[in-house]
Amino acid sequence: MKKYPLLLVMLFLLVTCKQSTNFDYAKNETPEQKNARMQWWKDAKFGMFIHWGGYSHLGGVYKGDTINGIAEWLQFYKKIPADEYAGLIKGFNPVKYNPEEWAKLAKDAGMKYLVITSKHHEGLAMWDSKVTDFDIVDFSTYGKDVLKPLAVACRKNDVKFGTYHSILDWHYAEAKGDSFHLYRDKILKPQLKEIMEELDPEVMWFDGEWIPEWTEEQGVEVYNYLRNMKPDLIINNRVGKGRDGMQGMNKEGAYVGDFGTPEQEILSGASNLDWESCMTMNDTWGFKYGDTNWKSSKTLIHNLIDVVSKGGNYLLNVGPTAEGLIPQESINRLMEIGKWLKINGEAIYATKRAEHYKDAESIRYIANKDNKTIYALSMEWPGDTLSLKYYKPDENSEIYLLGYPTALSWDYDLSKGLSINIPSELQSPENWPCKHAFVFKIIGQANEVTPVPDIISNDKINPDKLLFTESILIECKNDGPNLKIYYTTDGSEPNANSDIYTEPLILEKSGIFKCFAAKEGKVNSIARAVEIIKTDKFNNIELVNPFSENYAAEGELTLIDLERASENFKDGKWLGFEGVDFEVIVDLAKEKHIKLVKVGFLHQSGSWIFYPENISFYSSKDGKNFKKVKEINNPITKSTEDGITDFTAELNQNARHLKIKAKNMGVCPLWHAGSGGKAWLFVDEIIVE
Numbered sequence: 001m002k003k004y005p006l007l008l009v010m011l012f013l014l015v016t017c018k019q020s021t022n023f024d025y026a027k028n029e030t031p032e033q034k035n036a037r038m039q040w041w042k043d044a045k046f047g048m049f050i051h052w053g054g055y056s057h058l059g060g061v062y063k064g065d066t067i068n069g070i071a072e073w074l075q076f077y078k079k080i081p082a083d084e085y086a087g088l089i090k091g092f093n094p095v096k097y098n099p100e101e102w103a104k105l106a107k108d109a110g111m112k113y114l115v116i117t118s119k120h121h122e123g124l125a126m127w128d129s130k131v132t133d134f135d136i137v138d139f140s141t142y143g144k145d146v147l148k149p150l151a152v153a154c155r156k157n158d159v160k161f162g163t164y165h166s167i168l169d170w171h172y173a174e175a176k177g178d179s180f181h182l183y184r185d186k187i188l189k190p191q192l193k194e195i196m197e198e199l200d201p202e203v204m205w206f207d208g209e210w211i212p213e214w215t216e217e218q219g220v221e222v223y224n225y226l227r228n229m230k231p232d233l234i235i236n237n238r239v240g241k242g243r244d245g246m247q248g249m250n251k252e253g254a255y256v257g258d259f260g261t262p263e264q265e266i267l268s269g270a271s272n273l274d275w276e277s278c279m280t281m282n283d284t285w286g287f288k289y290g291d292t293n294w295k296s297s298k299t300l301i302h303n304l305i306d307v308v309s310k311g312g313n314y315l316l317n318v319g320p321t322a323e324g325l326i327p328q329e330s331i332n333r334l335m336e337i338g339k340w341l342k343i344n345g346e347a348i349y350a351t352k353r354a355e356h357y358k359d360a361e362s363i364r365y366i367a368n369k370d371n372k373t374i375y376a377l378s379m380e381w382p383g384d385t386l387s388l389k390y391y392k393p394d395e396n397s398e399i400y401l402l403g404y405p406t407a408l409s410w411d412y413d414l415s416k417g418l419s420i421n422i423p424s425e426l427q428s429p430e431n432w433p434c435k436h437a438f439v440f441k442i443i444g445q446a447n448e449v450t451p452v453p454d455i456i457s458n459d460k461i462n463p464d465k466l467l468f469t470e471s472i473l474i475e476c477k478n479d480g481p482n483l484k485i486y487y488t489t490d491g492s493e494p495n496a497n498s499d500i501y502t503e504p505l506i507l508e509k510s511g512i513f514k515c516f517a518a519k520e521g522k523v524n525s526i527a528r529a530v531e532i533i534k535t536d537k538f539n540n541i542e543l544v545n546p547f548s549e550n551y552a553a554e555g556e557l558t559l560i561d562l563e564r565a566s567e568n569f570k571d572g573k574w575l576g577f578e579g580v581d582f583e584v585i586v587d588l589a590k591e592k593h594i595k596l597v598k599v600g601f602l603h604q605s606g607s608w609i610f611y612p613e614n615i616s617f618y619s620s621k622d623g624k625n626f627k628k629v630k631e632i633n634n635p636i637t638k639s640t641e642d643g644i645t646d647f648t649a650e651l652n653q654n655a656r657h658l659k660i661k662a663k664n665m666g667v668c669p670l671w672h673a674g675s676g677g678k679a680w681l682f683v684d685e686i687i688v689e
């Protein structure tokens with residue numbers, strides 16, 4: 001036998017031996033390696049989220065009472081002990097479950113991957129787990145595994161398969177407090193190993209990481225544990241403690257996990273980080289009888305476009321029923337989206353963020369990786385002409401509307417930008433190439449665009465609305481040299497014949513102020529607008545702490561616009577304060593006799609939204625010296641019912657200024673599933689009588 005030098009043999013062993021099983025991927029993986037591993041996920045853009053478990057058997061109903069809030073939280077909302085809850089879901093028997101149908105639906109909807117709950121907070125394992133009998137095979141009436149057949153069906157339909165796994169667990173007594181490590185080592189990690197070995201998922205989507213028992217260190221350990229089992233596995237940021245609330249992206253600092261996870265919302269701007277917005281189609285993740293608040297197909301397609309234009313993925317949820325059927329309303333929407341993607345998918349899949357991600361409000365840009373094709377996606381039908389500012393077509397290049405075979409004529413004018421002419425034959429909706437959003441394919445480059453001016457008034461920059469009683473000072477600012485700002489005050493579109501801004505304006509009538517900036521050799525800026533409202537009720541309203549930009553409604557004016565928000569905290573009418581107190585000073589413009597003041601708050605503990613624990617009312621005539629007129633103590637307990645309450649103070653005195661201070665719990669209380677996570681105050685409508 002040929003003899004090889006020892007060194008060569010050792011080298012051979014070193015090279016061939018599988019990577020060690022305790023490689024620290026979290027610390028040592030390079031950005032290039034991570035990008036290569038995630039490339040399919042980055043290109044996929046659109047996935048299906050499935051929330052399906054024992055809670056689906058209940059559909060949000062307990063003893064005939066339908067809960068407020070998300071259905072999979074029924075056990076928590078109704079404070080049902082684990083054993084009693086287990087008894088309620090034992091009858092889970094999805095006899096109409098057809099994994100091939102689900103996988104095919106995902107494929108036909110244009111979804112490139114699917115993430116299904118392997119175990120939600122309730123603790124029921126949706127496969128035949130060997131570490132417990134609390135699983136769908138040994139415990140439920142159905143008695144069969146549902147995940148493996150779905151994984152097989154997904155792969156048959158070219159849909160990548162992923163699992164959602166909750167760290168938080170309401171079933172096992174050990175999963176709380178000092179014994180958590182027993183749950184982690186006896187249940188959590190062994191079940192993760194089973195999932196990896198049985199299902200070989202491409203994505204592991206953690207949740208429930210907010211519990212105080214979980215730490216970043218444990219997250220790093222589990223991340224490496226899984227990656228050493230499957231090096232190219234993709235794991236979200238909820239494996240660790242980096243996520244900063246529902247906006248889903250990481251706090252400052254280095255945290256484990258491959259992508260950010262905004263939930264029920266979309267980043268306000270574009271990001272170069274990897275992120276995925278997960279959303280429901282109605283208001284619940286798990287199936288819930290009577291939740292008919294379905295988003296339209298148009299809204300869902302617009303969400304997909306908005307997310308992708310900002311560099312993210314869209315994980316859209318379905319909540320199958322107790323029988324194992326995906327609701328028809330979900331199927332209808334998914335088929336609509338699939339139809340749209342069949343025509344416009346090239347503007348979504350395997351694309352990248354464009355240099356400018358938006359033009360006017362209803363227009364988004366997405367770039368092809370070839371660095372010369374740009375897609376302009378108009379969320380509304382543009383009529384005869386589509387005007388774009390941020391891209392200039394190459395000389396003699398052709399522009400197409402996806403789904404329409406003939407090239408469109410276009411003009412380019414340095415000041416106005418690009419005008420794409422749309423044939424009259426297309427103007428009637430039945431001749432549109434598709435519905436909901438329209439994609440224009442341009443070969444060209446980004447433009448030099450004049451920056452849009454800032455509108456400043458009452459120390460606010462670019463407010464949507466401004467309130468005044470007598471008159472209001474409006475200032476336009478644009479740092480660039482040699483440029484002109486044109487404006488109108490009646491809401492009409494300003495143009496080169498409009499008034500030119502030379503100094504701050506004093507306006508005395510309600511209206512809409514609009515302006516844009518023009519500079520020689522550059523494309524004009526887009527227009528900026530602000531609604532100015534003359535009122536005799538309030539002169540100014542000032543908040544001490546900022547509201548969250550994700551629950552900003554119309555800014556502080558929301559509090560006095562006489563529009564009441566609903567129990568749906570996502571109705572865009574609440575001001576949300578994350579972890580901070582609510583403190584407001586209201587100037588009533590002049591001294592008046594005040595009978596009472598009331599302010600509305602929302603309580604939805606399942607969504608981490610609580611009433612204030614204490615609220616105080618103050619009045620003043622000069623805006624400097626305030627006197628407390630009432631203090632309400634409002635202890636929050638597990639039994640505090642969800643709902644909206646107006647906290648009221650009778651004044652029966654003259655005053656011009658009011659101050660209201662409401663104490664936020666700061667963090668979710670120990671008895672709460674989200675204990676340790678930031679608590680929210682949701683406020684709307686201050687009423688002065």
Ligand code: FHN
Pocket residue numbers: 070072073207208263278285
């Ligand atoms: O508590 C869960 C909730 O039930 C659902 O799973 C969402 C979707 O990711 N995540 C948590 C709430 O933030």
